[in-house]
Amino acid sequence: MSTQEQAATQNLTLVQSVRDALATEMELDDDVLVMGEDVGKNGGVFRATEGLYDEFGENRVIDTPLAESGIIGTAVGMAAMGLKPIPEIQFSGFAYPGFDQIVSHMARLRTRSRSRYTLPMVLRMPYGGGIRAPEHHSESKEAFYTHEAGLKVVIPSTPYDTKGLLISAIRDPDPVVFMEPKLIYRAFRGDVPEGDYEVPIGEAVTRREGSDVSVFTYGAMTRPTMEAAEELAEEGIDAEVVDLRTVSPMDRESIVESFKKTGRACVVHEAPKTGGLAGEITATLQEEALLYQEAPIKRVTGYDVPYPLYALEDYYLPNAARVADGIKEAAEF
């Protein structure tokens, strides 16, 4: 990948850092393998596995039949036997044929077997809107997975975190759903160290320190949120932006800590409002920090409508203007 072999860091896009993480761990651990639709010779429809087939061969970068339940179900069997499969679902909107395998088995096998059988596997799937894709290609359904006990759900927002979190996920002894914000697969580059390093699962990070209002977000929404925060700074509103990075287990401690400082909060996600994670975050703040609260907690989210075809998706997705309005509302109440 990198032609500058001396360099300690590379300048990668988010999707390149996915590939870099996979290659790094496959190099280090023979049990790690990648499987899915078009992941082999084609290198993945988003190029997330580009070149891995040539590097590691057809038994570790496996083109499978077009069958999500089969992909996830056989990966469960492989992981139970000690391999570390990384099945890819081409778009998160196509995961549902495998949903029974995720919920009934991936999430439960450790419990059901009293830890005799465990599943060191990572289920990768690009999620989210904004890429002018056809129907079913743009949804953001992380709440399905966070609702399921026994799964960890990771959603990175930078190339650096993507590599470190994916490596952590691969090394995790339990199943991780790794949701990749495809809107920002190539939107920007970031410094990514060569070699292996971990970003711990379950830890949020503060992207922007601020004192007036806390904004909690993750994945692709981190960008418009940061943009909004910078705009508002010019108006004298100092927003703190916390990127969750892992949505399950959620870093409640960091969320509460930030809120105690500001007493105001806005939560941003592109998933629909009802049953979304903003509700979980809001409830956590009510439970843990009610007496610090100075304003209603604002939720800026997708609407409770089926994700629209792309002619209207810009109206559906929260953008910087909408996020700024939400932050302002919380800050100025």
Next chain:
Amino acid sequence: MAVFLFTVNYLRKHYQAGRTAFWYAKVGTVSTLERDPGDGMVQVLDEEGGVVGDVPELSEEEFVAMYRHMKLARHFDERAVSLQRQGRMGTYPPLSGQEGAQIGSAMALAEDDWLVPSYREHGAAMVHGLSLKETLLYWMGDERGSLIPEDANVFTPAVPIASQIPHATGMAWADKLKGDGETDTAFICYFGDGATSEGDFHEGLNFAGVFDTPNVFFCNNNQWAISVPRERQTASETLAQKAVAYGFEGVQIDGMDPLAVYKATTEALEKAKNPGEGERRPTLIEAVQYRFGAHTTADDPSVYREDDEVEEWKRKDPIPRLERFLRNQDVLDDERVAAVEESVREEVADAIDAAESTVRPDPGSMFEHVFAEQTPELRRQAEEFAQLRETHGDGAFVEE
């Protein structure tokens, strides 16, 4: 023992020469009367225990063990249903009628082979190392019942229909990948006739065909998926023929003939490990049989099927069939049968005692085995739960 087998096969040839034995009747050549395993399916014993096919090479001890396992499974089943009726156990899926398929196939497994069950394979799992006590605990609602002993290559039972099939394929595939394409382990996966309608049946078998995994897919066609008959599951003439679509062999056997089951499973396991030139490793075995009882203790089969049908199938009961055969061979007599029955009663009684005297699981244990390491939120919830118990006492939660 060689003499014994020789005698059996000699007698068969001379006295049953008029009967045709179908070994590995290939898909497409089977004239299927779905409800008459005697017609055209692989059979070794007829309904009377007479020999109509090549008897597998088992020692006298192994024949007796097969008989005893079947008696044990039957008696266990009767006691389990009774425990449920008495309120000493929860919902339970009975296996009576299916002992020939379960014991015959599980006895064909080598110790290192893997068994991937559905929720009805108590008999098969028992043969392969899961104790009756554990099976009872599971159906008594205790998670520790699915803690499979380390030395038993048994996977935890899967309740969602057919969902275990892709696991079995993945497990076998992993074994083959680890062995760089070679394997001396086979993976048998059990499911019912209803499961063949599920997508996971298709996906699991399709992957197995494509990646040529060392699997034996063992379909216990017991004719009824709760209340829906086999004919309502598929318009296919047989279930075995579905294997053709996946590019490997399918065989239809008399699932109430333990010797036919043993023989067909042995051959399929061998093929999974050492396929011949041009052969694919996987096999789909359709073992035609009947469940004498309900789907589970929660349904009443008289609502959806006729008593006459049940009586008809009871004439094919695998246990008296094997018993008659072994009596004919002087392997069993009244005394030995009585001894088997006595020891089976004791073993089941002991398992029930052991299960019932097991102290309820520690309530706090529900927070364990979710992740390798408890998350902060789980720790919080576990502490809150401990506090709740302390405040109210367990009496506030447990209905006796």
